Amino acid sequence: MAFLEISDLRKSFGPLNVVQNFDLAVERGEFVSFLGPSGCGKTTTLRMVAGFEQPSAGAIRINGLEVTGLRPNQRNVGMVFQSYALFPNMTVAENVGFGLKVAKRPAAEIRARVEEMLELIKLPTLAGRYPYQLSGGQQQRVALARAIAIKPQVLLLDEPLSALDAKIRVSLREEIKTVQRELGITTIYVTHDQEEALSMSDRIVVMNEGRVEQIGTPFEVYNYPRTRFVASFVGTLNILRARVIDAARGQITIDDQAIVARRGIADAKVDEIRLVALRPEAVSLADPGGERNRMRGTIEDVSFLGSVMRIRVRFSDNAISLDTFNNPGLAPPQRGQEVTVGFAHEDVLVLEGAEAS
Amino acid sequence: MKRSKLGPWLAIAIGAIYFLVPLIGTFEFSLRMRRGEYSFDAYRIVLADPQFQATFTYSTCLALATIVVGVLLVVPTAYWIQLRLPRLRPVVEFITLLPLVIPAIVLVFGYLRIYNSSSPLPMTSSDRATDVLLTFGYVTLALPYMYRAVDNGLRAIDVRTLTEAAESLGASWPTILFRVIFPNVRTAVLSGAFLTFAIVIGEFTMASLLDRPAFGPYLQLIGANRAYEPSALAIIAFIVTWGCMGLIQVFGSGARLASDTR
Numbered sequence: 250m251a252f253l254e255i256s257d258l259r260k261s262f263g264p265l266n267v268v269q270n271f272d273l274a275v276e277r278g279e280f281v282s283f284l285g286p287s288g289c290g291k292t293t294t295l296r297m298v299a300g301f302e303q304p305s306a307g308a309i310r311i312n313g314l315e316v317t318g319l320r321p322n323q324r325n326v327g328m329v330f331q332s333y334a335l336f337p338n339m340t341v342a343e344n345v346g347f348g349l350k351v352a353k354r355p356a357a358e359i360r361a362r363v364e365e366m367l368e369l370i371k372l373p374t375l376a377g378r379y380p381y382q383l384s385g386g387q388q389q390r391v392a393l394a395r396a397i398a399i400k401p402q403v404l405l406l407d408e409p410l411s412a413l414d415a416k417i418r419v420s421l422r423e424e425i426k427t428v429q430r431e432l433g434i435t436t437i438y439v440t441h442d443q444e445e446a447l448s449m450s451d452r453i454v455v456m457n458e459g460r461v462e463q464i465g466t467p468f469e470v471y472n473y474p475r476t477r478f479v480a481s482f483v484g485t486l487n488i489l490r491a492r493v494i495d496a497a498r499g500q501i502t503i504d505d506q507a508i509v510a511r512r513g514i515a516d517a518k519v520d521e522i523r524l525v526a527l528r529p530e531a532v533s534l535a536d537p538g539g540e541r542n543r544m545r546g547t548i549e550d551v552s553f554l555g556s557v558m559r560i561r562v563r564f565s566d567n568a569i570s571l572d573t574f575n576n577p578g579l580a581p582p583q584r585g586q587e588v589t590v591g592f593a594h595e596d597v598l599v600l601e602g603a604e605a606s
Numbered sequence: 607m608k609r610s611k612l613g614p615w616l617a618i619a620i621g622a623i624y625f626l627v628p629l630i631g632t633f634e635f636s637l638r639m640r641r642g643e644y645s646f647d648a649y650r651i652v653l654a655d656p657q658f659q660a661t662f663t664y665s666t667c668l669a670l671a672t673i674v675v676g677v678l679l680v681v682p683t684a685y686w687i688q689l690r691l692p693r694l695r696p697v698v699e700f701i702t703l704l705p706l707v708i709p710a711i712v713l714v715f716g717y718l719r720i721y722n723s724s725s726p727l728p729m730t731s732s733d734r735a736t737d738v739l740l741t742f743g744y745v746t747l748a749l750p751y752m753y754r755a756v757d758n759g760l761r762a763i764d765v766r767t768l769t770e771a772a773e774s775l776g777a778s779w780p781t782i783l784f785r786v787i788f789p790n791v792r793t794a795v796l797s798g799a800f801l802t803f804a805i806v807i808g809e810f811t812m813a814s815l816l817d818r819p820a821f822g823p824y825l826q827l828i829g830a831n832r833a834y835e836p837s838a839l840a841i842i843a844f845i846v847t848w849g850c851m852g853l854i855q856v857f858g859s860g861a862r863l864a865s866d867t868r
Contacts, residue, residue: 301770321773332764334771338789347785348775392771399775 252277252435253298253403258307260293267293269459271307278433280426282446285456286482291439292407294456298437299405300324311402327396327434329406333388335380341367341391342376348399366394369428386417393425397432404429404436410445422449443483447471455479477600480526487527489567491599493517499594501525504564506544513599526598532571534560534582537591544569548586562590629844636837648838657824658839665813665821668737669806672744673799676752679745681795684756685787688765702753705746710811713743717816736816743812748802755801759794760787796857800850807846 251274258271268290275281283291296302298309300321309317316324327348335344343350345366346359354362367373370390380388389409396404406425410418426449429436440446446453447467455462455470455478463475474480481488491508494500496517499510503525510525517523537543549563557572560582569590582588639647652658687695705713717739721729729735765787772782788795813820825843829836 299770299774301773321770322776322778325776326774328771328774330767330771332767334764334767336768336772336786336790337763338786338792347772347777351776351781395771395775405774 251275252279252312253437254308254310255294255298256308256310258294258297258309259305260290260297260302261305267459268297268304271461273454273461273464275435275437277435280429280436280438280449280451282438282440282450282453283456284440284443284446284453284483285462286441288458289456290459291454291456295405295407295437295439298403299326299328325399325401326403326405327399327401329389329392329396329404329409331408331411333380333385333392333412335388335392335395337380339379340376341372341378341380341383344380344391345395345398347395352399362398366398369397369431370394370424385413386421389413389421390424393428397428397434401434404434406436406438408439408441410440410442418445425449447483453483455483457482474526474598477524477526480598480600485529485570487529487532487569488600489525489527489569491523491525493519493521493523495519501597501599503544504567506564508542508544508597509594510597510599511594512597517599524600526600527569527592527596529559529569529571531596532569532590532592534562534571534573534588534590536589541591541593542597543589543591545587545589548582548584548588551581551584553581562588632837632840636834636841639834648834649842652828652835652838652842661819661821661824662807664819665807665809666803668741668744668820669803671741672748672806673802675741676745676748676802677756677795677799680749680752680756680798681788681791682783684753684760685765685783688757688760689769698753702749706750710743710747710809711815713746714812714815717743730816733818736818740812740816740818740820743816744802744806744809747809747812748798748805751801751805752798755794755798756791759791762794763790793857797854800854804847804850808843 253273253275255271255273255275258268259266260268271290271294273281283294285291293302297304300316300319300323304317307317308315311324311326321328336347339347342363346363349359349362363376364373367376370393372387372390372394375383375387375391380391383391392409409425410421413421422445438446438449447470450467452464452466453470454464457478463470463479465473470479470483474483477488480486489503491501491503491510493514494502494507496514496519499514501508501510501514501523544562544564546562546564546569548560549568550561552559552561553575556575558575558581559570559572561568561570571590636648637644637646639645639651683698687698718730719725721727721735721739723731729739768786768790769782772786777785807821808825809820810822810826814823814826825836825839828839
C-alpha cells in the first residue's frame with residue numbers, strides 16, 4: 250500500500266468541477282509534482298491533501314490512516330506557501346520552532362531542533378532576525394525549515410518559488426531537492442513551471458482543467474507524452490499538420506514533403522489529417538544524409554537565448570523551431586536563408602486525435 | 607511657485623487661528639487666579655482636589671475595562687468576518703456605526719428602562735452592577751473606532767494564509783488568535799485603545815444619568831461652580847487627550863522599528 254493514497258478525488262464549487270477523478274499513489278519519500286496551467290486544479294488538490302478544502306467525493310489516506318475528515322492541524326502535514334506566510338511578530342527561530350511550541354515540546358528540544366533546521370537551510374546566523382529583515386529567498390528557506398521542523402508525514406509546497414527571481418529560483422530548487430532527499434520526506438510540489446517539475450521530481454502529474462492528463466517520470470512525460478496537451482505543455486514542441494499516405498509503412502507528408510514516422514501512426518487511416526509532434530532538440534540544421542527525414546525550408550526567425558539559439562524554419566503551411574548551441578566562432582544563420590533540416594524517423598510522434606481543436 | 611503655495615498656507619493659518627485662539631485664551635485665563643500675576647494656582651488647586659483624583663482614577667479604570675472588553679469583542683469578530691463570513695461584513699459595519707447615529711442619551715434611557723429597580727434585572731440598584739452597565743455602554747460608544755482600527759490592522763496582514771500556516775503546524779483556534787493574530791494587530795488595537803481612552807475620559811451623558819462618579823460629571827460640576835479651575839481642567843483634559851494621540855503616533859509608526867530592539 251502506498252504511503253499517500255488519493256482515491257477518486259473530486260471537488261466542485263457549485264456547478265463548476267474543479268477537480269475530477271484524481272487518483273494517485275505516492276510512495277514514501279517520493280517527490281511528486283503537480284504540473285499544469287493556472288486554474289487546472291493542482292492547488293485545489295494540494296489544499297485537499299492539506300485539509301484546507303473538503304473534497305466533494307473521494308478519500309485521502311496517509312500511512313494507512315484515512316485523513317479526509319480531519320482538520321489540517323490534526324494531519325501532521327507541513328505546508329510551504331507561495332507568499333512564505335512567516336509570522337511577522339516572531340523571529341526566525343520562533344517561527345521555525347512554532348509547530349514544536351504548539352505541540353508543547355520541552356524548550357531544550359525546541360532549541361536543538363531549531364538549530365538543526367537552521368543548519369540544514371544554511372542560515373544559522375539569522376536566528377534572531379525578523380521576517381521583514383530577510384530577503385525573499387531567505388524567507389522561503391525559513392518557511393521550509395518551519396514546515397519540516399515538526400517532522401511532517403507529507404510536505405506540501407504550493408508554488409513556493411513563483412515569487413522569487415530566476416537565479417534564486419534555480420539555487421533554491423536544488424536546495425529544496427537536497428533537503429528532501431536527505432530527510433526522505435514524502436513531498437508534493439505544485440508548479441506551473443515545467444523546468445522546475447522536470448528537474449526536481451521523481452514523478453510528475455500533468456493536469457489540465459481538473460483532470461489528470463498523464464502521470465510518469467520526467468523522462469516519460471517529456472519523451473512520450475500521451476496527449477496533445479502534455480506534448481505541448483511540457484517542453485516546447487513543434488506541432489505540424491500531416492497527411493497520412495501509408496500507415497503500415499509510416500509514410501506521411503508534411504507540406505507535400507515525404508516524411509517517415511514510426512510512433513503513434515499504427516492506427517491512422519489513409520488520407521487522414523493528423524497532428525504530428527517534433528521536439529526542437531531532435532531537429533538539426535543540416536542535411537542528415539542516409540535514412541533520415543529531411544525537409545527544405547526558409548529561415549523565418551532567429552532568437553538568441555544565451556547558451557542556445559532558437560531558429561524557426563518555415564515550410565509552406567508549417568514551421569519548425571529548432572535549437573542549436575551558441576557558437577561564438579560561427580556566424581548566426583540569417584533570415585531568408587534556404588536550409589535543410591533533418592530528424593530521425595523515431596523523433597516524429599503522430600498524436601492521437603485528428604483535427605486540431 | 608509662490609502663488610500656488612499661498613492658498614494652502616492661508617488655509618492652514620486660518621484653521622490654526624480658529625483652533626489655537628480659544629485654547630490660548632483658555633490657558634491665559636487659567637493662569638489668572640492670583641490677582642495681578644500669572645501663576646499656576648488654579649492647576650495646583652485642581653490637582654490637589656481629592657474629587658479630581660477620585661473621578662480621574664474611576665474613569666481611567668473604567669476606560670481600561672472598556673478597552674479590554676472592546677478588544678476581546680472586536681478582534682475575534684473582525685477576524686471571523688475576514689476569514690469566514692465576508693458576506694456579513696456590511697451588516698457588521700452597519701452595526702458598528704449605529705453608536706454614531708444613536709445619541710448617548712437614548713442609550714441611557716434604554717438602560718434605565720430595562721435595568722431599573724422594578725425590572726427582573728435590577729442592575730441599577732447596585733453600584734458595581736451599574737459600573738458594569740456603564741462599561742458596556744462605553745464599549746458601544748467606542749465600537750465604531752475600535753472596529754475600524756482593528757479591521758484596518760487585519761487588512762494589512764494576510765489573515766487567511768497566516769491562519770493556514772499556523773493550522774498546518776498544528777495550532778488550534780485559540781492559539782492562532784492569541785499567538786498569531788493579536789500580536790500582529792497590536793498597533794491597530796493600541797490606536798483603538800487610546801481613542802477609547804480619550805472618549806471615556808470625557809464622556810458625560812451616560813455617567814451623569816447613571817449617577818456614577820466619573821470624570822465627565824466632575825468637569826461639568828467644576829465648570830458650573832468655579833471660574834478659573836474649569837479653564838485649568840480644560841487644559842489638563844486637552845493635554846491628556848493630546849498625550850493619547852501622541853502615543854498613538856509613537857506606537858503606530860514606531861512598532862516596526864521598535865521590534866528591532868526586542
